[in-house]
Amino acid sequence: MTNRIWNPRADLETAGSSEVREQDGTGGVSVSTAAARLASGKDADGFTDRAGDDSLLDAYSRAVIGAAEAVSPSVVFIEAYHREEKPQTPPANQGKLPNGRGAAPGGPSQGDNPPDSAPGEGRPPQPRGSRPGPGHEREKERGGTGSGFIFTPDGFILTNSHVVHKASRIEVALLDGSRYEASLIGDDPDTDLAVIRITASNLVPAKLGDSQAIRVGQLMVAIGNPFGFQTTVTAGVASALGRSLRSTSGRLIDNVIQTDASLNPGNSGGPLVNARGEVVGVNTAIIRPAQGICFAIAVNTAKQVASQLIQKGRITRGYLGVGGQDIPLHRHIVRFHELAREEGILVISVEPGSPAEQAGLREGDVIVSIGGQPVSGVDDLHRLLTEDRIGVSSPLTLIRRFSEMIHVTVRPTTRRPD
Numbered sequence: 001m002t003n004r005i006w007n008p009r010a011d012l013e014t015a016g017s018s019e020v021r022e023q024d025g026t027g028g029v030s031v032s033t034a035a036a037r038l039a040s041g042k043d044a045d046g047f048t049d050r051a052g053d054d055s056l057l058d059a060y061s062r063a064v065i066g067a068a069e070a071v072s073p074s075v076v077f078i079e080a081y082h083r084e085e086k087p088q089t090p091p092a093n094q095g096k097l098p099n100g101r102g103a104a105p106g107g108p109s110q111g112d113n114p115p116d117s118a119p120g121e122g123r124p125p126q127p128r129g130s131r132p133g134p135g136h137e138r139e140k141e142r143g144g145t146g147s148g149f150i151f152t153p154d155g156f157i158l159t160n161s162h163v164v165h166k167a168s169r170i171e172v173a174l175l176d177g178s179r180y181e182a183s184l185i186g187d188d189p190d191t192d193l194a195v196i197r198i199t200a201s202n203l204v205p206a207k208l209g210d211s212q213a214i215r216v217g218q219l220m221v222a223i224g225n226p227f228g229f230q231t232t233v234t235a236g237v238a239s240a241l242g243r244s245l246r247s248t249s250g251r252l253i254d255n256v257i258q259t260d261a262s263l264n265p266g267n268s269g270g271p272l273v274n275a276r277g278e279v280v281g282v283n284t285a286i287i288r289p290a291q292g293i294c295f296a297i298a299v300n301t302a303k304q305v306a307s308q309l310i311q312k313g314r315i316t317r318g319y320l321g322v323g324g325q326d327i328p329l330h331r332h333i334v335r336f337h338e339l340a341r342e343e344g345i346l347v348i349s350v351e352p353g354s355p356a357e358q359a360g361l362r363e364g365d366v367i368v369s370i371g372g373q374p375v376s377g378v379d380d381l382h383r384l385l386t387e388d389r390i391g392v393s394s395p396l397t398l399i400r401r402f403s404e405m406i407h408v409t410v411r412p413t414t415r416r417p418d
Helices: 008-018 031-040 050-056 059-074 299-312 331-336 355-359 378-384
Strands: 075-084 140-150 156-159 169-173 179-188 193-197 219-224 232-246 252-259 271-273 278-286 294-298 322-328 343-350 366-370 394-400 404-410
Touching: 059 075, 059 140, 059 219, 059 232, 059 271, 075 156, 140 219, 156 299, 179 299, 193 299, 219 252, 219 278, 232 294, 252 278, 252 299, 252 378, 278 299, 294 299, 322 366, 322 378, 343 355, 355 404, 366 378
Parallel strands: none
Antiparallel strands: 075 140, 075 169, 140 156, 156 193, 169 179, 179 193, 219 232, 219 271, 232 252, 252 294, 271 278, 278 294, 322 343, 343 366, 366 394, 394 404
16 A cells, blocks of 8 residues: 555645546545635636635625725815925025125125035025015925815815815825815814815715714724825724813814724724715824724714804804813812812903803902802813803802802804814
């Protein structure tokens, strides 16, 4: 008896060459023939077996593919340009005669260009017939990129405020490569959300879901354009809910979704999608030193903000005109005045003519409640200064000189634009 070492590759090749038409005694296909077909990826008629491939996909893969295919046509690539003026540095020898050699009045001096350089080298080229304004070079544009997604058939796009804030020009590229100029409808730095709009036909809007229905551990799919790689898909889970994230304006954004779906620069403004292909969040931030800690603004927040931005172009919030900081209160003061919280807001500045000055607030006062609602910090005050409090007299309670409780009435006004 001859010992034979089994070689799967050799056996598979043999089956594919000599036994591909072999049938067993029952009329079925032999094992070697089936192996050859599996290796070739084709069915009995020689066609690629796509149905077989689909059946091999697990539920996780099907969910990610379904979400990506449903939302990707709505995802856009955003390029935002900002004007910047650079102060002009006068030449070091301006007004001097270097090496005893000068230039005629109005003509260039030898120091305008570096030695051994062609005329014009060493300074930015100027277009023919144009000159920079006094003290400034020619106006330049600085570009930045981000993501967004179409959420209405008539071209409204949701993205992050930090992507398009104060942009002089915005361009949008769709999945098919077509490009459009976009107009800024409005942005809200306090929630890091913005709405822009393009005029185009046959747009595919994304379906907005309910961020309140998310559960920790639920599948999350992020779609965006990291580093300009258009329509990149990553997947993870909802790591935590109800996080708070501080915006560039200093206010806290509540009900933020934490996910481990990978985000990178350029993902900002893209959609966070559930397994049903519904947008449940707007990707906004990452923690750079960490891995797998990314954040998205809840879509329920985005719905409210986008609605106001489309109607008014901005978000209206109450304004008191005080600068403050969070401080703990002495336990004796808390017990003596029966306060609900052990913290308050120390007033460190009062703006002239503001509602706070008109109400009689002073530096050193400690705000402990407004409208009957206790406040333990500046973030609580921000949450309570909503649009419905503007122009309405509200009771405000404060502690003066860390001993006396005083009740005043304040009427918040519309917050001044930044």
